[in-house]
Amino acid sequence: MLDDSKPLFVALAEQIEDGILDGTYAEDGPVPSTNELAAFLRINPATAGKGLGLLVDAGVLIKRRGIGMFVAPGAPAALRERRRSAFAAQFIAPLLREAGQLGITPEDLAGMITKEAGR
Numbered sequence: 238m239l240d241d242s243k244p245l246f247v248a249l250a251e252q253i254e255d256g257i258l259d260g261t262y263a264e265d266g267p268v269p270s271t272n273e274l275a276a277f278l279r280i281n282p283a284t285a286g287k288g289l290g291l292l293v294d295a296g297v298l299i300k301r302r303g304i305g306m307f308v309a310p311g312a313p314a315a316l317r318e319r320r321r322s323a324f325a326a327q328f329i330a331p332l333l334r335e336a337g338q339l340g341i342t343p344e345d346l347a348g349m350i351t352k353e354a355g356r
Contacts, residue, residue, distance in 0.1 A: 245280055249288030254297065254316055257308055264313055268298060268306045 239248040256262045271289060275282040289306055292298040297312045336346045 239278065245284050246287040246291065249274065249278070249280070249285060250291040253288070253292055254320075257297065257313055258316055258320075262308050264308050265310055266308055267304075268308060270305055 239245060239252060241248075243251070253262065253268060256268075257264075262268050268289075269277070271282050271286045274280070274285040274289070278285070289298060293300060293306070296309055297316060298306045299309045301307055332346070333343070336343075341349070
């Protein structure tokens with residue numbers, strides 16, 4: 238369920254982000270409350286609140302007083318772009334450095350990726 242290698246509130250925030258990206262939580266739609274998340278995941282409500290707070294601070298969720306938390310307009314696209322940039326920095330840049338050290342050209346690398354994707 239939650240990634241044990243990260244602080245709970247970070248793992249919770251990422252789980253909500255995943256739900257936004259996969260359509261579980263629609264743009265401008267509601268997300269579970271702090272208490273609902275805490276009860277479902279069996280975590281402290283303060284931890285759940287901290288995870289939701291991260292998303293509010295990042296502009297992914299918006300608070301509607303007396304109603305709850307909602308997915309901010311444009312959040313899915315912004316999340317996708319942020320994760321693509323992180324993916325490039327975390328995976329693509331090191332891959333290209335290693336490929337360069339091994340004498341693998343970008344064209345050869347693209348062919349290797351295409352071959353692996355076809356398996």
